Amino acid sequence: MEFIKISNLHKTYPGGIKALKGIDLEVKQGEFLILLGLSGSGKSTLLRCLNRLIPSTQGSIIFQGKEVTTASQVNLRGIRRQIGMIYQQFNLVKNLSALTNVISGYLGYLSLSKSLYPLLDKELVNKAQKNLKRVGLEQMAEKKVRNLSGGQQQRVAIARTLMQDPQLILADEPVASLDPATADSVMRYLGELNRNDGITIICSLHFLSLARKYGSRVIALKDGNIVFSGSPSEIDPNRFREIYGEDAEEVDIV
Amino acid sequence: MKRIYAVLIDILAFGYILGSIVFLLQQIFDFSLQLLPLILLSLILTLICLFLEDSLGLLIFGFSAGKKYWHSFSGWLITVMLILTFICGWIIVEINPLYFFEGINNTRGILQGLFSPNFQNLLPMLSALAETIYLALLATIFALPFAFAFSFLAARNLMPNTFWGNSIYIFIRTLATFFRSVEAIIWAIIFCVWVGIGPFAGMLALMIHSIASLTKLFSEQIENIDQGPVEAITGTGASTLQIWLYAVIPQIVSPFLAFTIYRWDINVRMATIVGFVGGGGIGLALQQEQQMLRWHNVGLIIWLIAITIWIMDMVSGKVRARLMEL
Structure with a gap:
């Protein structure tokens, strides 16, 4: 049984924009899959279709034997619980503490009444503290997220994702709003989760250097189609121009 | 077309x-x-x-x-x-500009009253003022839970884009607009007949008006929140109520409190007007004194209202500024 099997996935937005035009993709457990492609090529849409933050128009997504696209609301929440996600803009609640933000990652496992005063739940707080420690922010637990730097905020977001004990982490350009050095450190945390915890990661990126450093496989999207699939080292200047257009030239960071 | x-x-x-x-x-x-x-x-x-x-x-x-x-x-x-x-x-x-300048002598009584207010009546007038402040406060407090609940149903980004979602959204929005466009003074006239002249009628009138206008302000605040956390919490498999609890409410608590204090400020001003038609408090006293042409008492009342509004304006401004920083 495949870990993820996407077949003939289409997404047409209201207004007629076709973001995905028949994606076929299989992902094995334990992969660190990098999505490349220009802005608007469909990377974000593909990632959000996987946990149905965006409903797809046609096609099927099987995640661990369960169909995502037609799952009932209850089953969908069960699937989403297994899938962590981190975002370009971190998507944390800025006027809450880092600790509360991390705890909110566990909501899928909690009943409504138990989610009312999570700070009273010793076990839950310990679990959140442990995850904050994993991303090196145990000192920042009480701080409001607004007062943290961009890199620290993204690490809080990773800790929030870890609360879900996820099988899969989707990362939508997790380092695009960070400076190069911070970007590499955030990617290092993701790489570590992939190696040590065996969490499968699908991560969209803009920088080829990071893709080569961390990715086990690269998928390139262009206009809603997959135009390349292979190992990161196979991307030479010609391939690069196929993905990014004739005038593109690779710039190196880190 | x-x-x-x-x-x-x-x-x-x-x-x-x-x-x-x-x-x-x-x-x-x-x-x-x-x-x-x-x-x-x-x-x-x-x-x-x-x-x-x-x-x-x-x-x-x-x-x-x-x-x-x-x-x-x-x-x-x-x-x-x-x-x-x-x-x-x-x-x-x-x-007629002529009337404006010719008639200035008629105002002598009022002006004299204004500059020599009758402090003998200070105590009863202060108690009428307290009535106004309290009725405005209670109107605000009673309006708060209603407006809070309605504002979620009247926020475009929270209501699902289905038939029922849209119907509820449009229903609440229309109701709020209607109740807001009817002036508080009209509500006061209605409630004076309903529950009798006095501060209770004034409170009900202000409450209705506050529910409507706070619902609008609150729901617009909800529509302006950062959608990122909502997306992220949805992605963790949380239920709708959990999403509201963790991604929406933390973002709106301090602006909601700021609006509520501002509303109390407005309600104190409106309570004066509402008092004129029987809604109790200092407005009612003002209307009675004015009818009997006791200008020294009117002068006292006007000073009391002006000072109260000045203080409330200042305090609520300061508190709101602090709340926005949270």
């Missing part, structure tokens, strides 16, 4: 101009005029405009004739309309 609207605007504009001219002529000559010839004349003028391809309606919808303002027929029409409106307004409002 735009051209049809343009033609309708032209007909209305010409009707307005001709009507104004007839109104002015009627001030000088005594005659009456049927409506029909006026309408026909505006229709004819509109047709001429269509032929010229230069009219007010076309200008509004951006089909400009490409001429300078003063050279175009439509620009000329706007000028005529503005001048006519001003002259007609002057006549309708019965403006």
